[in-house]
Amino acid sequence: MNSSLILRTGTRALVPVFLLVAILVLLRGHNEPGGGFIGGLLAAICVALYEKAFGVDEARRWLRLPPMTIAGIGLAAALLGGLWGVVEHGMFLTGVWPLYEYGPDGWTGWPVGSVLLFDTGVFLVVVGVVAAILFALEEAGIPEDRPEDGEEHS
């Protein structure tokens, strides 16, 4: 490990804070500026920091799942969030809030539903794709597992 002690210590302290902010921005995006995309980018900063401080292998272990699988799960969540609207209202992406009701006291309950599912999906797609690109760039120096093709023809 050739990163500095300051970076490693700072990363340990900053990553939880960044992750909290990322989730806060994700939730805030429901009605205000924010949302899954920008929250995902913030979370991706954590991945980048972790990778710079501890190396690609350690960052992969930290993520537990391969980055593209995270992106795939996110895509699936976003699609399901959209299709939920089809089931309830007959149109893709229509908002569904099963725990949120309008009564005599105004809106009550939790505004949690298809929109949050969709946004969480976007969050995961962004984290997964950024991590995949980052790791791929970082590992580009390692010898390739495939021979060069076509060079002899040109």
Next chain:
Amino acid sequence: MILVWPVIIPLAAATLLLLLRKWDGLVRWGSVAFAVALLFAGVVLLDTVLRDGPVAAQLGGWAAPFGITLVADLLSAAMVLITGIVAVAVTIYGLTEIDRTEGWHGHHALVHALLAGVCGAFLTGDIFNLYVWFEVMLIASFGLLVVGGTKKQADGAVKYVGLNLIATLAFLSGVGLLYGIAGTLNMADLGLRLEGRQEETAVLVSAVLLLFAFGAKAAMFPVFFWLPASYHTPSVTTSALFSALLTKVGVYALIRVFTLIYDLDVPLIQSILLYGAILTMVVGVLGAAAQNHFRRILSFHIISQIGYMVLGLALATPAAMLGAIFYLFHHIIVKANLFLIAGAARRMTGSEELKLTGGLYAARPLLAVLFLIPAFSLAGIPPLSGFWAKFLIVDAGLQLRDWLSVIAALGVGLLTIYSMSKIWLEVFWKPHPDGPDAVMGKVPLPMLLPIIALAILTLVIGLAAGIFVDAALVATEQILNPEAYIEAVLGAN
């Protein structure tokens, strides 16, 4: 919902194929199955639009111009259908061509992510969403370019992404400017609000920014060099998919935006389009004449053919627009097929460098005949589809007495024949430099079937041109008189 399926199907495909990418056989056939489903969705959509005229859907249930609008007129629906056709052809071809490593790195999922971006771009009724779909296409195509993992591919991908990022940045600036001017991003609404304001400076600046962005996407002169730098590096499956769809999305966006939002009779815009188109045609075909690599020649030909389509748009008469739309359809089929044949020829002869190949006519006469159909069609030899496409454009130029574009169109056609006959002589006619035994193997069935199917389609478009010209005529009328399109989006008022 009929409008949503062409976007959901490839998105669902990308998701599943990404999560299941370790199961190689399952993913290969799954990719084909989803492509067939996309084709089916395209058929249903086209059928609906042919019967009912333009249809729109508001995703999320918010009314236009505030919600997410999907809309299809005949042009969009036909483009979705043809995307489905290309998707099926390319995924079947990929059954043998794509190896396990590329599959494991996510090739099949990326193909469907690209298809989702392409279909989304064809169907969206909102210019910002058009930008988003362009980004989806850009990311997916970048992935497809580097999925093989060789240095040459990374080099091509960097050039590709570099110029495309500049183009999308211009696109975004243009969209921002439009939003500032009109306060809306819905394309039908924009069309209404910019009526009578076409000569304002801000409108013209946004138009030129969008023209630059779409021009770069369509590989127009002088922003085409990302295309020949990258199209010959990835797998043949990938480059066939790119050659068929990516630049054509740019042409589609030009047609859509410069008929619905901007007026073409503003002299600045029209002259940029016209001279840009002529230069694109000439530079593309001269570039092709200088190349000696099968797929690089084909790549430069995409550029010159794009010039014809933009020329049709720039001439701006109904006849010319008809030619541009007919050209668009014909070109997608022919170009994809030529790339697929280049891949089969490489498999037989071991190279794509013309001087290292040869002997295919003697060894594989069927493949040679299958090459001649799209090659002659591209060059515009009657009665193939390319002849009618060029005929419509040249005829429109003659009606306008625009001699420059007529001469350019005819001259470029002749030079196209020159480089097609160069491929014929080098790859098919002359003996292989390593002797007749150097041509090895048979064309595997999953490669042969799409090539045959696309060749038959080329013949059908050529021989039954009347039906297709009539359909293109309806599409042209809808493009030039967008009232039905606007009404489908915004409702009657």
